[in-house]
Amino acid sequence: MNETGSAPAPAMSRIWSEDHQSAFARATGDVNPMHMDARVARRTLAGGQAVHGVHTALWALDACVDAYPLEQLSGLQMRFERFVLVGDRTEIVVDEADAGRLRLSLSVDGVRAATIQATLGEARPRAQPITDAPEAIPPEPITVDPATIASAAGAFRLPEPEAITALAPRLARVIGSARVSALGGLSTLVGMRVPGLHSILSKIDVTLTDVADGSSLSYAVKRFQPMLQSVTTQASGPGLEARVESFVRPRPVEQEGWAELAALVRPGEFSAVSALIIGGSRGLGAATAKLLAAGGGDVCITYASGASEAEAVAREIRDGDGRCQVLHYDAAHPVGPQLESLAMTPSQLYHFATPRIFRQKRAPFERACFEEMMRVYNYAFYDLSLFCLERRDRLAAFYPSTTAIDEAPRDTLEYVMAKTAGETLVTTLARTIPNLRVVIERLPRVKTDQTATIFPVPAASPGILMLPIIRRLSSQS
Helix, strand or coil, X not given: CCCCXXXXXXXXXXXXXXXXXXXXXXXXXXXXXXXXXXXXXCCCCCCCCECCHHHHHHHHHHHHCCCCCHHHEEEEEXXXXXXXXXXXXXXXXXXXXXXXXXXXXXXXXXXXEEEEEEEECCCCCXXXXXXXXXXXXXXXXXXXXXXXXXXXXEEEECCCCHHHHHHCHHHHHHHCHHHHHHHHHHHHHHHHHCCECCEEXXXXXXXXXXXXCCCEEEEEEEEEECCCCEEEEEEEECCXXXXXEEEECCCCCCCCCHHHHHCCCCCCCCCCCEEEXXXXXXHHHHHHHHHHHHCCCEEEEEECCCHHHHHHHHHHHHHCCCEEEEEECCCCCCHHHHHCCCCCCCCEEEECCCCCCCCCCCCCCCHHHHHHHHHHHHHHHHHHHHHHHCCCCCEEEEXXXXXXXXXXXXXXXXXHHHHHHHHHHHHHHHHHCCCEEEEEEEECCECCHHHCCCCCCCCECHHHHHHHHHHHHHCCC
């Protein structure tokens, strides 16, 4: 309480934490790993743990209750434009407020992430009864077969409203706890049922109805557009009707298997190779490690955060009678202490370490993003090359550049600048260090988690792309 005895004024900004995630998941049953599992979330389009969009909207509306007549709320339009990640600070800006409308923007670092428009004072239509027999919320998100999405329908029981009321107490006071619970249930609908596991929430249009009775939410898909991977669902719950728009997000890219890649390689063709593969837990690095090991090479793969993924790659190689060591390596720290237990003297170096390339930009040029790109793509490659040359008098190194230098995709300025600088650096090193041989290749878009998009885009297979490069590099070792 403050000095006047009233409740503290609600904050108009918030830094989202793991505790916020857990509280909303408990209150709604939406435990989609895109929100709750950092390891899984980094392989999604968000690139990290995404805050539940409905949670951000409830928090913003709750913060505005004392200043605006939300007891007259009759409709909501919510647009979720960018991911808000755990650790982000979100700020609420009131763009417009009058007797009939309240319009809010939610921004992170000055970039809009969501908009909420509240309609005030209009008559609430009559509530429609829910006739479907409700089921329990599943303990894990459903993986919906795309062939059945268009006909998906049903109902589920909403959790008791006390937990979600505690997250938006002011809003619950003026529109009722059942309606707040139903709004939370819209997140559960998308994240746990349709589209379920592989989902992204885009828009919600809500009409508040006259009676907020009941404890279940019914739903029926009204339209599914396979080409756009978009789903439109109609939902009914206590005190509201809603039109929910979402997308089926791409599933994590399946790694090419040992047997598939070994079939491309001649037995023993890489038996003279010992390779240090930076960033070998997935994608290009994992495919390179399997190809080399299948050809008799000795490999060491590194990871920055995907320990379990790196061990899975190594286990697959060892099960195929290959040799593979796993080490942790982070480009932000000195090379020597991290790789001091390296069991080989590398004849080849492959540098696949990368920060997230496609990310939500806050400005046309972000200095911190550029510095991160330079550190990973340039400073680290230089240090790793010297580290390897201290252990062997000859090294062949592969520097993966990108066709993005020519194409300049949107929001990749820092990436393109760092890779352009990297080409100059590597060319200069090869010219000035006699025992260093390098291969630079501008790679096209490759089928990895980094390059996944909602709308299908042609992408090359890592194994097919890397095999001729490995053979070229091995001829220089």
